Amino acid sequence: xxxxxxxxxxxxxxxxxxxxxxxxxxxxxxxxxxxxxxxxxxxxxxxxxxxxxxxxxxxxxxxxxxxxxxxxxxxxxxxxxxxxxxxxxxxxxxxxxxxxxxxxxxxxxxxxxxxxxxxxxxxxxxxxxxxxxxxxxxxxxxxxxxxxxxxxxxxxxxxxxxxxxxxxxxxxxxxxxxxxxxxxxxxxxxxxxxxxxxxxxxxxxxxxxxxxxxxxxxxxxxxxxxxxxxxxxxxxxxxxxxxxxxxxxxxxxxxxxxxxxxxxxxxxxxxxxxxxxxxxxxxxxxxxxxxxxxxxxxxxxxxxxxxxxxxxxxxxxxxxxxxxxxxxxxxxxxxxxxxxxxxxxxxxxxxxxxxxxxxxxxxxxxxxxxxxxxxxxxxxxxxxxxxxxxxxxxx
Ligand SMILES: C[S@@+](CC[C@H](N)C(=O)[O-])C[C@H]1O[C@@H](n2cnc3c(N)ncnc32)[C@H](O)[C@@H]1O
Ligand SMILES: [Zn+2]
Numbered sequence: 251x252x253x254x255x256x257x258x259x260x261x262x263x264x265x266x267x268x269x270x271x272x273x274x275x276x277x278x279x280x281x282x283x284x285x286x287x288x289x290x291x292x293x294x295x296x297x298x299x300x301x302x303x304x305x306x307x308x309x310x311x312x313x314x315x316x317x318x319x320x321x322x323x324x325x326x327x328x329x330x331x332x333x334x335x336x337x338x339x340x341x342x343x344x345x346x347x348x349x350x351x352x353x354x355x356x357x358x359x360x361x362x363x364x365x366x367x368x369x370x371x372x373x374x375x376x377x378x379x380x381x382x383x384x385x386x387x388x389x390x391x392x393x394x395x396x397x398x399x400x401x402x403x404x405x406x407x408x409x410x411x412x413x414x415x416x417x418x419x420x421x422x423x424x425x426x427x428x429x430x431x432x433x434x435x436x437x438x439x440x441x442x443x444x445x446x447x448x449x450x451x452x453x454x455x456x457x458x459x460x461x462x463x464x465x466x467x468x469x470x471x472x473x474x475x476x477x478x479x480x481x482x483x484x485x486x487x488x489x490x491x492x493x494x495x496x497x498x499x500x501x502x503x504x505x506x507x508x509x510x511x512x513x514x515x516x517x518x519x520x521x522x523x524x525x526x527x528x529x530x531x532x533x534x535x536x537x538x539x540x541x542x543x544x545x546x547x548x549x550x551x552x553x554x555x556x557x558x559x560x561x562x563x564x565x566x567x568x569x570x571x572x573x574x575x576x577x578x579x580x581x582x583x584x585x586x587x588x589x590x591x592x593x594x595x596x597x598x599x600x601x602x603x604x605x606x607x608x609x610x611x612x613x614x615x616x617x618x619x620x621x622x623x624x625x626x627x628x629x630x631x632x633x634x635x636x637x638x639x640x641x642x643x644x645x
């Protein structure tokens with residue numbers, strides 16, 4: 251059975267570009283000389299964190315499944331992620347399949363795969379990603395981890411994931427269209443994600459929740475459950491990891507967790523709203539629909555923290571902070587910005603540590619968040635929090 255578009259590794263780069271040798275993690279590969287967005291084959295060094303996360307969660311998945319796993323990257327670029335998986339965690343991967351429609355990317359990936367001697371693990375296609383995924387699904391190919399890493403929004407590819415995602419697989423989805431997701435261009439968000447985004451103090455968590463809702467809804471249409479286990483907002487992108495399973499019943503429950511959120515930009519009151527419920531406050535607005543459930547699976551974040559100790563990932567320090575938020579945020583939705591508390595109460599911006607100390611003393615949870623500097627995630631009510639802010643205030 252042959253699938254159209256299979257590319258053979260190549261011992262020479264056939265096109266006419268100057269190349270640079272790059273070292274990332276424990277792997278070496280070539281990129282085309284030039285600035286990130288000016289070259290005809292995309293490679294962004296800033297995405298090292300994104301690639302490290304894929305390596306970590308691939309390893310985690312192989313530990314959970316107690317076997318080497320099959321990985322698929324439908325938008326593989328010049329093959330960096332696949333080479334890193336094959337070189338850095340060979341004990342975790344049975345195969346890595348990559349694909350890219352671009353002529354230059356594909357040529358360079360073929361050369362990189364050959365040079366890195368990873369061709370016994372990495373298979374490469376040059377196809378339109380949706381067409382390839384539909385064909386793989388028809389042929390009943392299944393993967394235990396799929397990494398979708400597009401330019402901009404992932405939405406056009408989502409419906410094609412579920413036919414090739416094995417039961418209990420991990421699917422991770424990146425979005426880089428932050429201007430849409432963060433409410434700079436709300437019409438664009440409405441068109442692509444069917445949701446109203448916001449650009450207030452909650453913007454990055456709202457963006458993540460809108461993206462999650464898109465993935466959950468797409469999976470639910472195919473009677474699949476896509477349960478978010480880890481959420482990262484960094485640099486110019488959001489990346490979410492989902493555990494994927496089959497269950498019409500649970501898919502219904504997941505779809506019911508997609509709600510609108512009412513939010514007040516003056517006092518920071520917010521509420522996930524039931525159908526037809528309204529929301530009133532000083533400066534009330536309604537956003538979404540978006541995901542109202544958990545952003546993290548605490549147990550898996552903890553397991554990932556342990557596994558990371560055995561890996562040599564360039565961004566491990568940063569990843570540790572994200573995983574700790576996953577482990578310790580207790581999945582409390584949203585956070586309160588300290589400067590908004592200050593302006594609402596007409597006091598100086600309160601010190602995080604002081605508020606945290608008093609909240610903890612009263613038995614509440616209180617943590618920082620990586621979604622926003624100077625903000626607090628707590629299970630105390632807004633009234634309680636405002637009272638404590640006044641108590642610690644030096645005006
Ligand atoms: C963000 S880049 C991928 C980067 C890569 N994952 C990495 O870690 O370096 C997106 C890639 O998708 C490819 N692409 C865009 N649309 C595509 C499509 N419909 N089918 C296949 N490839 C596509 C582009 O050529 C580009 O190389
Ligand atoms: Zn209000």
